[in-house]
Amino acid sequence: MIKHERLEKNTGLLLLFTLAVISIGGLIEIVPLFYIDGTIEEVKKSVTEVKLDENFQPVLDENGNAVMVTREVDAIRPYTPLEFLGRNIYVAEGCYNCHSQQIRPMQDEYERYGHYSLAAESQFDKPFQWGSRRIGPDLARVGGKMDNQWHVDHLVDPKSRVPASIMPKYPWLLEDDLYYADVKEHLSAARIAGVPYSKTEEEYQANIERFGVDVANMLVIDLAAQNLEAQAAAGNYDMNPDRLTKMDAIVAYLQVLGTMVEFKEDQGIEFSEFR
Incomplete structure (x- = not known):
C-alpha cells in the first residue's frame, strides 16, 4: 500500500492518481447519460x-x-418578450454573480427554497443561470413569493426590505425607460439558438400544439412589441402604469421564475422574506 507521504512527494505519481480519480468521477456522471431516454424531464x-x-x-x-x-x-414555455428583456437586464446587471438559480436535491435546500430544480425549467435559457455560489439567496423559485411592490422597493434600496442586506442599490431600473425597439431581433436570435419563437405559420401552429393557443400567441416574433406592452400594462410590475421601465422587465422576469411547474407534494416551509 502506497503511503500518503510518498504520493505527495512524487509529482508523477500524484498526477497519475489525480487523473484516475477525475476519470472515475467523470465516467460515473457521463456513462449513465447514454442509457436514459433523455436528460430533460417532460412536464x-x-x-x-x-x-x-x-x-x-x-x-x-x-x-x-x-x-x-x-x-x-x-408546462415549460419560453419567456414572453417582456420577461426575455428582463432576463437580459438581470444578466447585464450581474445579478448572476450573487444569485444562483439551482436548488440542489438536499433536505436543507428543500426546506429553504422548495422542490429541487428540474433540467426542463432551464431548457430555454441560453445560457442557463444555475450558478455555483450564493452571496444572496437562490432565485430559482422566487416567482410569486413576494408582490411587485416588494421587488421594486428591494431593487431600489435593498435595506428597505432586508435590513441586513449587502446587495447594492439599483435605482436606475425605476428611472430608465425600457428600450424594446429591437425586441424582435432578440427573439429572432434566440430562435436561431433553438428557442421556439415563431416566425412562420407552421412554427406558430406547432407552438399551438405544443404550448396551447395563449402561449403560442405570446411567442409570435412579429407581435413581440405589442405583446410586451400588453403584459407590462396588465402586470404593472414597476407600480407606475404611466411608464414602461427597466423595472417592469426585470420584475416580470423574477415573478415567473419557478412558477411554470406545479408540484403536488409540499414544497417546503414558507419562503421567508428575510431568508
Whole structure:
C-alpha cells in the first residue's frame, strides 16, 4: 500500500492518481447519460381552450358556439418578450454573480427554497443561470413569493426590505425607460439558438400544439412589441402604469421564475422574506 507521504512527494505519481480519480468521477456522471431516454424531464399541464380543426380554425357546435376542449400541453414555455428583456437586464446587471438559480436535491435546500430544480425549467435559457455560489439567496423559485411592490422597493434600496442586506442599490431600473425597439431581433436570435419563437405559420401552429393557443400567441416574433406592452400594462410590475421601465422587465422576469411547474407534494416551509 502506497503511503500518503510518498504520493505527495512524487509529482508523477500524484498526477497519475489525480487523473484516475477525475476519470472515475467523470465516467460515473457521463456513462449513465447514454442509457436514459433523455436528460430533460417532460412536464405537462392541462389547458382548456377552443378546439381547432386541421386548418387551425375554431370548431363550432350546432348553435354556433366554440367547442371547448381540455388537453395536455408542455408546462415549460419560453419567456414572453417582456420577461426575455428582463432576463437580459438581470444578466447585464450581474445579478448572476450573487444569485444562483439551482436548488440542489438536499433536505436543507428543500426546506429553504422548495422542490429541487428540474433540467426542463432551464431548457430555454441560453445560457442557463444555475450558478455555483450564493452571496444572496437562490432565485430559482422566487416567482410569486413576494408582490411587485416588494421587488421594486428591494431593487431600489435593498435595506428597505432586508435590513441586513449587502446587495447594492439599483435605482436606475425605476428611472430608465425600457428600450424594446429591437425586441424582435432578440427573439429572432434566440430562435436561431433553438428557442421556439415563431416566425412562420407552421412554427406558430406547432407552438399551438405544443404550448396551447395563449402561449403560442405570446411567442409570435412579429407581435413581440405589442405583446410586451400588453403584459407590462396588465402586470404593472414597476407600480407606475404611466411608464414602461427597466423595472417592469426585470420584475416580470423574477415573478415567473419557478412558477411554470406545479408540484403536488409540499414544497417546503414558507419562503421567508428575510431568508
